[in-house]
Amino acid sequence: MDAVVHNVGIPNGAQLLVVNVVAPYLLTSLIQRPKRLIYLSSSMHRGGRASLAGMDWTGRTSTGCYSDSKLFVTTLAAAVARLWPEVYSNAVDPGWVPTNMGGPSTPDDPRLGHLTQEWLATSDDPEVLNSGSYWHHQRRQEPHPAVNDTRFQDLLLAELARATGTRLAGSCPRPISDSPRGNVRT
Incomplete structure (x- = not known):
């Protein structure tokens, strides 16, 4: 395969972590x-909590929120970029576009919702040939500080x-901390 775009997400409910985080992790x-590899994130990831404590990855109970799930999947993209240097792995904020999830009165152009993913998946532009970035409308942006924290990446991979x-190939078999469900302060 040339590219995989993890383009799925739900806004809430007990299955939130299963759909938004566990599914892309398992497929990867x-x-x-x-x-x-391109993972769909959201600017809302910046409001996520860099804590894995109490997360139910099975979907039996509702834990975490949309922002948490997008922080986790953005962190997954950065971890894959670090562990698999031969693969270009990036996260994308598609913007607030008119979709079933975004609603009909959103401010962004619908074309912008998929343009960056297509560009990252197909272009040979030197800007695209990098890994571990967070993108919004074809521009790199700074993600939540926890995204690039290798300790948090390893904790997330170990918990998943x-x-x-x-286990994701190349990841540590055990978390690098005293607690596999520890918090990371950023």
Whole structure:
């Protein structure tokens, strides 16, 4: 495969973490590595909590919020970029576009909702040939500080591996901390 775009998300409910975080983690862990991975994030990831304490990755109970889930998937993209240097892995904020989830009166142009993902998946522009970035409308932006915290990345990967029974190749078999569900202050 040339590229995989993890383009799924739900705004709330018990399945929030399963759909927004566990599914992209498992797909990434189980497929043959593509040349490029693109994970859909949101500017709301900046309001997420860099804490894995109490998260239910099974979807039986509602834990975490949309912002938390987008912080986690953005962190996953950065972790993959670090661990798999031969793969271009990036996160994208598509903007607030008119979709079933965004609603009909959103301010962004609908074309902008997919333009950056297409560009990252297909372009040979030197700007695109990088990994570990967070993008919004074809421009790099600074993500939440926890995204690039390698300790938090390792904690998240270890927790997802524990919850799913599937380890991402190249990740540490155990978290690098006293507690696999610890908090990271940023």
